Amino acid sequence: MTEPRTRVAAFDCGTNSIRLLICDLQGSVKTDHLREMKIVRLGQDVDRTGRLADEAIGRTLSATRDYAELIPLLGVERIVFCATSAVRDASNGEAFCHAIEGILGVRPIVLDGPSEARATFLGATRELSPERSLVVDIGGGSTEVVVGMGGEIESGVSLDIGSVRLTERFLASDPPTADEIAECTAYVDSLLAPVAAFAPVSRFVGVAGTITTVVARALKLEAYDSRAIHGAELTHETLRSACRELIGMTVADRRALPFMHQGRADVIGGGALILDRILELLPLDTDTMTASVQDILDGIAWMAAEPQLG
Known part of the structure; x- marks a missing residue:
């Protein structure tokens, strides 16, 4: 049937x-x-x-x-x-x-x-093999960090750090000063401390616009190409180098990047800083991150099939 x-x-x-x-x-x-x-x-x-x-x-x-x-x-x-x-x-x-x-x-x-974290995890992993995974979604106002396997969440948090929030609060200069970056880093590290206690995982999946933009930088794309980004596996060292480059640029230099969405150029530094600190602090049994263009939006679509939604 x-x-x-x-x-x-x-x-x-x-x-x-x-x-x-x-x-x-x-x-x-x-x-x-x-x-x-x-x-x-x-x-x-x-x-x-x-x-x-x-x-x-x-x-x-x-x-x-x-x-x-x-x-x-x-x-x-x-x-x-x-x-x-x-x-x-x-x-x-x-x-x-x-x-x-x-x-x-x-x-x-x-x-x-918790619901945002669940939707993020569902969207990122629904079409992947059922392996225990860490999923990270860096948004404009919050960051979701979720561990689970096969659609079941083991632990997850939604942190009040995002690209827009951090830029407005800490990164006022163009480009950000060393003191601004240091203050922002200390703040992010303090919020990531509980997440660092998660049990290590062997698959790390990064989703959403901040992370896919960092991946585009790391891949040196001549235009934003979701087909090139989706499924790309990059080492932490490569990603952190791309993060630091984006953090240190002026907004004008970011806007000149061929893959950069113009509405993201002024805040990508804050998001890149979050990803850099996650790569430094989170317990990972892998030295690579898999990028995915499947994220919370896909999770919301899957949740639409749940009769209790809304």
């Missing part, structure tokens, strides 16, 4: 970007039809003010309206909109969710830290 097929529109509304995946779910098979990303910087100044800025909300609602036009054209049957760090940290997050519901007709799900 053929399993039913459901066409899903999955939204990942993060601190820096809003992304859309339209795909078919049929049993254990996911078939992608469309992936879109817009940099909207919803988390602009949230770390300082505790609120979503009016202009940031405007950018995000505009992007959502653009995405909404695609949904009927592609025959979507179920919509799942998940918001993460910026919205859960903001005092006006409820008003933002109400506005999104007015556009899409569905109530946004604001993922708490």
Whole structure:
């Protein structure tokens, strides 16, 4: 008997970007039809003010309206909109969710830290062999570090460190000064201390835009190429060298890189610093990281098949 097929529109509304995946779910098979990303910087100044800025909300609602036009054209049957760090940290997050519901007709799900970590792990590992893995997703407002195997999470944390948050808080100069980098490093190390106690793992999977951008730098790509990035295995030494290069660049020099998304250039240094410290501090029985373009967005799509979601 053929399993039913459901066409899903999955939204990942993060601190820096809003992304859309339209795909078919049929049993254990996911078939992608469309992936879109817009940099909207919803988390602009949230770390300082505790609120979503009016202009940031405007950018995000505009992007959502653009995405909404695609949904009927592609025959979507179920919509799942998940918001993460910026919205859960903001005092006006409820008003933002109400506005999104007015556009899409569905109530946004604001993922708490454990749920965000679970979605990240599910998206990153669903199509990999069932091997015990460490998955890291460095976002704009938070970083998820998860250990598990075969879809079951052993331990995981969502840390309030991300590329936008750290840049706004610590890395004000262009390029960052040695003192700024040192202060930021000490702060990140203090938050990573509990994660360093995880039992060592032999497979390390890195996902999401910060990490794939570092990988593009390490591979010396002439353009952003998800096919070249997905599945690439790079040594920690190679990755850390790319991280340090990105941290030390001016924003103008980053923008000139052929693989750099222009909306990421001003904050990639903060994200690269997080990855550098993770490679230094986390217990790994491997000297390589596998890059994946499958991440929390794919996890949100898989979660759409769960009847209790929302």
